[in-house]
Amino acid sequence: MQENLIKIKNDFLSKVEKIQNAEELNSVRVEFLGKNGVLTDAMKLIKTLPNEEKKQYGQDVNVVKNLLEEEVSKKEKFLEEKKLNEEINNAKIVDLTTPNSQEIGSLHPVTITEHKLIEIFQSMGFAVEDGNEIETEFNNFEAVNVPKNHPARDMQDTYYLDNGQVLKTHTSARQNYIMKKYGAPLKVVFPGRCFRNEELDAGHENTFFQCEGMMIDKNINVSNLIYFMKTMLSSVFGKEVKVRLRPGFFPFVEPGFELDCSCPYCEGKGCSVCKQGGWIELCPCGMIHEKVLEMGGIDPNVYQGFAFGLGLSRLAMMNYNINDIRILNSGNLKELSQTKIN
Amino acid sequence: MLISLNWINDYVDLKGIDYKDLVNKLTLSCAEVEGAEVVNGNFDNVVAGKIIECEKHPKSNKLHLLKVDVGKTVLDIVCGAKNARVGIIVPVALIGAKIGDITIDKAVVGGYNSYGMCCSAKELAIGDDNSGIMELDENTVVGTDLRSVLGVKDVVIEIDNKSLTNRPDLWGHYGIAREIAALYGRELKPLKSIELENLSDLPKVQVDVESSACYRYTSCIIKNITKKVSTQEMQLRLYRAGMRGINLLADITNYVMLELGTPMHAFDSNIVNRIKVEDVKEETKFVTLDNQERVLPKGTMVISDGKQPVAIAGVMGGLNSEITDNTNSVLVESACFDGSNVRKTALNLGLRTEASARYEKMLDPELTMLALQRYYYLLKQMDNGAEIASNVTDVYKFKYPEKVIKITKEFIDNYIGIDIAEEEIVKILTSLQFQVKVVKKGEYEVKVPSFRATKDINGKADLVEEVTRVYGYDNIEPKSPLQPVEPVKLQDTVKFEYDVKYMLASKFNYHEVHSRIWYDDATNQKLGINPVSHIRVKNSIEKDSSEIRSTMLPNLLSFVLLNKNNYSQVSLFEIGRVVLGINKQTNLADENKNLAIVLASKTKTTEELLKELKDACYFVCEEVIKTNFEVIPTTKQNELFHPVNHYEILNNGNLIGQIGMLHPRVKNNLDKKLNVVMAELDFDKLIISVKNETKFEKVSKYQNTTLDFSFALKDDMLYCNIESIANNINTNLNYKLNLIDIFEDKNKNEKSYTLRYNIWANDHTMTGEEIAEFHKTVIKNFENNNIKLKDM
Structure with a gap:
């Protein structure tokens, strides 16, 4: 190899070694490999050489050129990597461990519980109905087999209004309407707000929610009622529960039952929720009284049905571990905002 | 009602029955037992003693010095009871006896030795008489332990009266005994009595x-x-x-x-x-x-x-x-x-x-x-x-007619969903003292006993209950009915109510509350408002809460009062019921479902709040329910709303609600530093006008372009007016209109709104002329309405 080429190569390598950034690399590249670069000039020398040396010289120049280009590209990569490392080393850590700043509103505990219930009942083929809060005395009492002067009216301290209507004392007040609207067969649930004129304390509210349900069809019986209640409650609590029936008197059903559910919190072993009893009284229910069917325009000789009334406020309290029912109507955000949106 | 099992034992032999099992059986088959308590007095080593001497204490008016024969010996006892006298037999606590936590010891009372204590019924926890010492029956054998004299040990169970509402026959021990006899298959003994017959010689009352x-x-x-x-x-x-x-x-x-x-x-x-x-x-x-x-x-x-x-x-x-x-x-x-x-x-x-x-x-x-x-x-x-x-x-004077109910085994089986043997049916009903006549296999005529016939037992379903509860509800297997299950579509009112709530809580961060259906008079007085009520509760036991609300806003304002000191912003909403009037023909309440929202902030301006609230209402209507939403200012007087910043909400031209700032007078009563805005919408009406589901429009494949116009406006000019002018143009092109900027010059009582038209043609690429023509049309249109472009 010609000395001049060796010199070029050595000059280049010593310069490249000192390079610190992309700009310097570029100027060295132009100096050696550019149009008027040192190597291009060296190439031009070929004309001055004797013919027999020309081939060798041309090859040597190309060898040097390739080497230089390779060195430039290596250096380029090296510089990029170096820069990236500098950026990485200089990067600031973003503190993701700070508390969430996103605010969120809240749904009422009863709303969320009701929504879950409705989804369950819907999946079991029940239609969902809305109901009034103000009802006629007829709908609230007579239509569900509680005639005037019936002692059962004492069980429910009724708010009477000055136009003769009442604030509904139970969701059963809607039964007559539902039967007339749907006719038999029917499968409907109807949640709603109910009112009882009583003193407030941790366990008693004058304004609370129930969720009523009815199923009417041919050949409906007590074992069907138990099936639906057990399936529904297992779904509500997200685990298999046991249910048991006890006699309970409600004028609109015959036979009437108190339905207890094995305590889902202690598996029936006894805890504060079930007051150590292992069972939770959850749901008055029964086979719909034939008079109630008749008043709803349904022939009791053809159709039977069951009805139940779930304590929705109570269920919400159990869901969220709320120990004072007054919280539900308090409007106190310190308490209520805890539920968030589900 | 309290039931003594000793007493029950007079009529049914309870031997071998654990009272806990009894309580459980009664609860599951008869009536709810609220509690059971083993009672046994609170004493030990107390015997019957006869007072054989009784002298007055020389120095005390109250005390007596007694000699009491307790069988084995005669004790000196000092006693303060008024009724202490010779001849009566009384309970005597001997030395070492225990009365509750006290151990009786030899004592000196009023200077005299006393070797025991005569007790009252209350002290022994076998009565509530504490007026003197208990006097035992005169034939009581002296020296006998008190426990063998009286049935001190007993189990008392308490039955929830509510669960007996429909069972007049269970309001006494004999009725409960009848149930127990049926549940355990034991004999019910007749009540001992003396027949009052053959007295016709005697005078009549x-x-x-x-x-x-x-x-x-x-x-x-x-x-x-x-x-x-x-x-x-x-x-x-x-x-x-x-x-x-x-x-x-x-x-x-x-x-x-x-x-x-x-x-x-x-x-x-x-x-x-x-x-x-x-x-x-x-x-x-x-x-x-x-x-x-x-x-x-x-x-x-x-x-x-x-x-x-x-x-x-x-x-x-x-x-x-x-x-x-x-x-x-x-x-x-x-x-x-x-x-x-x-x-x-x-x-x-x-x-x-x-x-x-x-x-x-x-x-x-x-x-x-x-x-x-x-x-x-x-x-x-x-x-x-x-x-x-x-x-x-x-x-x-009035004798209830005899009740005979015809029923079949098939009816009973179908009603319960299980197969109960005929012998079982007959046995159960008979044990409850129904008279059962088997007409033929599977068919019965059942005569109801008089004590069940006054109201409780009326029809076949009642007999089913009797059979089933004694048979045991636990023996019924849950069974799915055979009816097919079909998908159910949620009603709009139920679906949208939840969707709206969810959106307000999740997107706008509002909090759902439940307030009462009546006003709180005390809060309204404090706020200086007197909202309309069409109907009152006649018999509320709470004072200040009789008037049924026609608007939910006052109750939400009371919740603002409650929460305002704990938060910089209080954002509340409720979907609930109000009464808008009384129907003159039917005299029934005209009940309505409303949505009310109240925002109160110490940091945001009322203007910011009002715009936020409007956005929320818009979302409720246009995006969740998919119905039309418009606001227009109103000058109608309303004690709750600001006279200027009060708007009506329209839905396809129908009034469905209002939105605005709180009236300054009410605000001053609430909290001067708090900015409050609110809205109330008629939820029932909103649901009626739900639009069809969203359908995609075909998007033009030709290029579109945007044209912006800034118009100079007087500051009381509202966008709704500008918008209707802007849309009143004659063009073949398609466009979408947006308000992209508002500039207010407070010094000049002027403002400018910048409108952006995004224009395109569906079937060709617009030419420069077409675009220029559109531009001109817009300007001319506004000029016709005396609105000019803003000087740049």
């Missing part, structure tokens, strides 16, 4: 029944009564059942009531010797046994002696005819009254008694004769000299 609410009145007179107090055993049972001993003749009436469930009354027959059951013709003052003067409203049913009332029928006797120490003959009644009549009287007088509570359940009139016979039997047991002095007068 004159009984006139005028009130139609008196179904039956059975009475007689018993004379030669010398005993004054009932046995300690009877008093103990009364105590265990929650009553107390009064005197012999009254105690037996109560005892029979606690057995049979049917109340009785005993008059001193020297004072009352004839009976008239009547309704008082005018308001009448009457002093009851509890020494209270009461005013009986006109029409109240009473028992009178022909001259004056001596008892309020079914509720309570009168002081004027009560049994006294001088009573030696008694007129005993056992009557049956109409339940609702007694209930009404008890409610009117605010006097609910053991008797009235039972009568209002509709008692069985057949029981009155048995009650009278039982009374006589019990009296003779305690006072053998007592003697019937009259024939029995039995006025039986």
Whole structure:
């Protein structure tokens, strides 16, 4: 190899070694490999050489050129990597461990519980109905087999209004309407707000929610009622529960039952929720009284049905571990905002 | 109701039955047992002792120095009881005895040695009498341990009265015993009584029944009564059942009531010797046994002696005819009254008694004769000299018809969903004293016993209940019905209510609350508002809460008051009911479902809040419910809303709500530093106009372009006006209009709005001329409305 080429190569390598950034690399590249670069000039020398040396010289120049280009590209990569490392080393850590700043509103505990219930009942083929809060005395009492002067009216301290209507004392007040609207067969649930004129304390509210349900069809019986209640409650609590029936008197059903559910919190072993009893009284229910069917325009000789009334406020309290029912109507955000949106 | 198992054991042999099992069985098959308590007094080593000497303490007015024979020995005891006297037999706690936590020791009382203590019933926890020492029956053997004298050890169970509402037959021990006998398949023993027959030689008590609410009145007179107090055993049972001993003749009436469930009354027959059951013709003052003067409203049913009332029928006797120490003959009644009549009287007088509570359940009139016979039997047991002095007068005005129900095994099986054997059905019904006639296999005629026939058992379903509850509800397997399940679509009102709530809470961070359906008068007064109410609660026990709301905003404002000090912004919403009026034809409340939102902030301006709230309302309508939403300012007066910043919300031209700032006057009453805005929408109306589901429009493949215009406006010009001008243009091009900037120059009372038209053609690329033409049209259109482009 010609000395001049060796010199070029050595000059280049010593310069490249000192390079610190992309700009310097570029100027060295132009100096050696550019149009008027040192190597291009060296190439031009070929004309001055004797013919027999020309081939060798041309090859040597190309060898040097390739080497230089390779060195430039290596250096380029090296510089990029170096820069990236500098950026990485200089990067600031973003503190993701700070508390969430996103605010969120809240749904009422009863709303969320009701929504879950409705989804369950819907999946079991029940239609969902809305109901009034103000009802006629007829709908609230007579239509569900509680005639005037019936002692059962004492069980429910009724708010009477000055136009003769009442604030509904139970969701059963809607039964007559539902039967007339749907006719038999029917499968409907109807949640709603109910009112009882009583003193407030941790366990008693004058304004609370129930969720009523009815199923009417041919050949409906007590074992069907138990099936639906057990399936529904297992779904509500997200685990298999046991249910048991006890006699309970409600004028609109015959036979009437108190339905207890094995305590889902202690598996029936006894805890504060079930007051150590292992069972939770959850749901008055029964086979719909034939008079109630008749008043709803349904022939009791053809159709039977069951009805139940779930304590929705109570269920919400159990869901969220709320120990004072007054919280539900308090409007106190310190308490209520805890539920968030589900 | 309290039930003593010792007492039950008189009628059903409870041997071998664990009381816990009994409680469980009763709860699952009969009535709810609220609790069971093993009671056993609170003493040990107490014996019967007879006072054989009784001297007054020389220096004390109260103390007595006694010599008490306790069988093995005679003890000196110093005693402070008033009734201490020679001859009576009393419980004596011996040295070393335990009374509660106290151990009796030799003591010096008033300077004298005392070797034991004479006890009152209360001290021993076998009664509530603490007026003196307990006097045991005169035939008690001295030295006997008190526990073998009295049935001290017992189990008392408490049954929830509510679960007995429909079971008049269960309001006494005998009725409960009947259930237990059926549940355990044991024999129910008959009640011991003395038949009151063949008395026709004796004079009759004159009984006139005028009130139609008196179904039956059975009475007689018993004379030669010398005993004054009932046995300690009877008093103990009364105590265990929650009553107390009064005197012999009254105690037996109560005892029979606690057995049979049917109340009785005993008059001193020297004072009352004839009976008239009547309704008082005018308001009448009457002093009851509890020494209270009461005013009986006109029409109240009473028992009178022909001259004056001596008892309020079914509720309570009168002081004027009560049994006294001088009573030696008694007129005993056992009557049956109409339940609702007694209930009404008890409610009117605010006097609910053991008797009235039972009568209002509709008692069985057949029981009155048995009650009278039982009374006589019990009296003779305690006072053998007592003697019937009259024939029995039995006025039986209303007899329930006999009830026979036809039912088949098939009906029972289908109603329950299981197969119960015929023998089982017959056995169960018979054990509950129904008479079952098997007409042919699987078909029965069932005669209802009188004590179940007054209201409880009416039809086939009632018989199914009887069979099933004794058979055991636990034995019914859950079974799915055979009907197919079909998908159900949620009603719009239910679906949208939840969706709206979810959106307001999750997107706008508002909090859902429930407020009451009535106003809180006190809060309204504080806020200085008087919102409309069309209807009132007549009988609320809470004051300040009678007027049913026509708007939910006042109640939400009261929640703002409650929360404002804890948060910089309080954002509340509620979907609830209001009453908008009374329908003149039907007189029914016009109830409506509303959505109300209130925002209150210490940091944001009212303008910021109002815009935020408008966005929320827009989202509710346009995005969740997919219905039309517009606001226009209104000048209608409203005490809650700011006179200028008050808008009506329109839906397809119909008024569906309002939105605005809180009236400055109310704001000052609430909190001057708080900015408050609010909106209330008619949710029912919103739901009616739900649009069809969203459909994608075809997007043009040709290029579009945007044109921006800034118009100079007076500051009271509203965008809704600008928008309608902007849309009133004549063009073949398609466009979308947006407001992209608002600039307000506060110094000049001017503002400018920048509108952006995004324009395109569906079938070709727009030419420059077309775009220029559009531009010109817009400007000209605005100029026609005296609106010019803003100078740049």
